[in-house]
Each structure stands twice: as C-alpha cells, then as structure tokens.
Amino acid sequence: MYKKIGFLVVFSLFVTFLYGCDMGKTGKSSSQVSIFDEGKARAVVESYFKKVISGDYAGAYELLANKEKKTISLDELNPDKNVNPSIADGFINDLEELRKTKSSFKVKSIEKQNGVFKVTADYEYPDGEAIYSALPRSGWFVDWEGGRKVLKQMVQENRLPMEKTQLTMKVIKENGNLKLDFGWFDAAEKRKKEVESYKANLKLHDVKIDNYSDSAWVTGYIKNNGTKSIDSIYVTVYYLDKEGKPMGEDVGVAYVENNSDIPIKPNYDGKFIFEVPEGIRKSWGKKAEVKITGLEFVQEDNK
Numbered sequence: 001m002y003k004k005i006g007f008l009v010v011f012s013l014f015v016t017f018l019y020g021c022d023m024g025k026t027g028k029s030s031s032q033v034s035i036f037d038e039g040k041a042r043a044v045v046e047s048y049f050k051k052v053i054s055g056d057y058a059g060a061y062e063l064l065a066n067k068e069k070k071t072i073s074l075d076e077l078n079p080d081k082n083v084n085p086s087i088a089d090g091f092i093n094d095l096e097e098l099r100k101t102k103s104s105f106k107v108k109s110i111e112k113q114n115g116v117f118k119v120t121a122d123y124e125y126p127d128g129e130a131i132y133s134a135l136p137r138s139g140w141f142v143d144w145e146g147g148r149k150v151l152k153q154m155v156q157e158n159r160l161p162m163e164k165t166q167l168t169m170k171v172i173k174e175n176g177n178l179k180l181d182f183g184w185f186d187a188a189e190k191r192k193k194e195v196e197s198y199k200a201n202l203k204l205h206d207v208k209i210d211n212y213s214d215s216a217w218v219t220g221y222i223k224n225n226g227t228k229s230i231d232s233i234y235v236t237v238y239y240l241d242k243e244g245k246p247m248g249e250d251v252g253v254a255y256v257e258n259n260s261d262i263p264i265k266p267n268y269d270g271k272f273i274f275e276v277p278e279g280i281r282k283s284w285g286k287k288a289e290v291k292i293t294g295l296e297f298v299q300e301d302n303k
Contacts, residue, residue, distance in 0.1 A: 041117035130161035201226030242285035
C-alpha cells in the first residue's frame with residue numbers, strides 16, 4: 001500500500017536557496033551568508049516550498065542540515081518512491097503535475113530564538129494516501145490507466161483530496177550557509193533512547209523448539225510489562241550448531257496471536273513463530289537463541 005510517509009517527506013522542509021556576498025568585497029563564496037536576518041530566513045522557507053512543489057527534490061535536499069541527512073536519504077524524498085515508474089509512469093506524471101498546480105503554502109510566523117529562526121508555515125497539497133486508496137484495482141494490482149481517469153475526474157468535479165498541515169522548522173547557519181533543521185535527527189535519537197529504555201519492560205517467556213520429521217519451529221511470547229502500547233516487536237532468532245555457535249538467523253515480528261491489527265497493550269503478550277530453514281535443520285544442534293532487537297510504539301504514544 002502506498003504509505004503516507006512518502007507524502008510526509010514532501011512537506012519535510014528541504015529548500016535550496018543560496019545567498020551570497022560580493023566576492024570583490026568579502027572574498028567569500030557567493031553561496032555563503034554574511035548577515036543572517038529574518039528576511040533571509042523567510043526567503044529560505046519560501047524557496048523550499050517552491051522547490052518541493054516543482055519536484056526538485058535533489059535541489060531541496062542540499063539545504064538539509066548535515067545531521068538531518070543522517071535520518072533521511074535523497075531517494076526517500078520522492079513521494080512516489082514505492083510506485084514502479086515502468087508501469088505507472090503516466091499516473092505519476094499526472095499526480096506530479098497536480099502537486100505543482102494544486103499545492104500552496106504560507107509562512108505564518110518567524111521568531112528568532114538563540115541565534116536561529118523558528119518558522120511556522122501552513123502547507124496544503126494533494127493527499128496521496130487518499131488518492132491511491134481510491135484507484136481501481138484488480139486483486140492486488142492497481143489499474144494505473146484507470147487511475148488516471150479517476151484522478152482527472154476528481155479534478156473536474158472539484159473533489160481532489162487535499163491534506164493540510166502546519167510545519168515548524170528552524171533555519172540555521174551551518175558552515176556559512178543557511179540550512180533547515182526539522183528536528184528529525186533529534187526525534188530519531190529520542191525514540192532510539194526510549195526504545196532501548198523500554199526493552200527492560202519486555203519479558204521473553206515460553207520459548208520452545210518443536211522438531212518434526214519434516215520441519216522445526218521456534219516459538220515464544222513476549223510480555224509487555226510496561227505502560228505503553230506497542231505496534232510491533234522485532235525479534236531475531238539465532239540458530240545454533242551443536243557447539244552452541246550461531247549458524248544462521250531470521251528476523252520477524254511478534255504480534256498478539258499473530259494478528260498485526262491488535263496492538264500489544266500493557267499486560268498483553270506478543271507471539272512470534274519461526275520455521276527453521278531446511279538447510280539449517282540438516283546440521284543444527286536443535287537449539288536457538290532469541291533476542292528482542294527493536295520495537296515500534298503505537299502512533300498515539302509517540303505524539
């Protein structure tokens with residue numbers, strides 16, 4: 001399914017706007033900023049929206065603060081990255097044109113705080129998730145040509161789904177150039193610490209190995225003894241040889257009785273099950289080690 005995260009990337013503020021000084025007077029590169037004021041901060045944000053709306057994601061990426069580039073790659077900026085262009089090229093082009101003509105933005109406020117400018121802006125753009133969910137399908141396959149007709153009809157009938165959001169970002173000066181900091185890296189680091197801390201509330205229990213003539217299985221449960229609801233618990237199972245050394249591994253997810261639609265709430269158990277690969281079964285020691293390697297909280301808990 002087309003994921004909304006692709007469209008969230010579209011409005012994650014990346015702008016290419018270069019401000020220069022007179023080389024004859026300062027000797028500085030024309031891309032560097034000598035005076036950092038509200039006007040330049042506003043211009044950066046406004047230029048960003050123009051870049052994003054026009055589809056210049058590569059240009060926009062260049063204004064991302066260095067630490068933010070550790071959180072997202074250039075490829076991830078494309079909101080249609082999950083769609084195969086070889087079979088949906090026409091539809092993608094149509095949607096891209098709508099983004100250019102239907103998207104709009106407005107800078108709401110600019111406030112200087114501790115040497116940087118905090119900017120709030122409103123952004124409205126075509127709701128990709130709603131559009132993709134409305135496309136005609138045959139089983140799992142999307143009718144892309146039919147989708148082009150649906151998209152055209154939405155526009156003609158003035159019912160194109162739109163998404164409105166308010167964004168807050170910081171315009172900072174980095175190595176003499178203006179960059180945008182959306183707090184992605186800081187948020188990711190905070191989540192990482194929360195996850196590591198919360199693992200102490202998860203207890204593995206009733207882990208067992210079932211061996212049969214034609215198969216073998218590693219199963220078990222993970223108890224949520226904490227106070228947060230969990231969407232997914234990631235589990236890695238290491239298959240051990242007769243000496244107890246790892247000879248292979250699998251990665252999976254624990255769910256409530258393998259139902260991914262039910263969150264693992266406080267006091268709930270998540271269940272995992274792995275089928276031992278045939279190649280491993282031929283020489284393993286019928287032993288395994290299971291580790292909790294990650295988790296995702298229910299979205300509401302992250303707000």
